[in-house]
Amino acid sequence: MIINTSRGGLIDSQAAIEALKTQKIGALGMDVYENERDLFFEDKSNDVIQDDVFRRLSACHNVLFTGHQAFLTAEALISISETTLGNLQQLENGEACPNEIV
Structure with a gap:
């Protein structure tokens, strides 16, 4: 299990997807995401998310995103x-x- 609460760029999300698929990572928790600026700072409830990497990660049952609120x-x-x-x-x-x- 990897949990990133530091900086989005710390995790290569594309590599994380591959590691999740091959079970090199059993689970992933992310409080931050390298492209979060385009996703988390306004209401996107009625939008189709265009970020394919984020969409793939969020579709995984063993990935959890939480809103980065530490600051x-x-x-x-x-x-x-x-x-x-x-x-x-x-x-x-x-x-x-x-x-x-x-």
């Missing part, structure tokens, strides 16, 4: 805001910022 906790939002404000303060003061991307 909406109070703790996560506080941590994000504290880190962001700390980064801005370090940059404004001319200090080294460990999160700076050059």
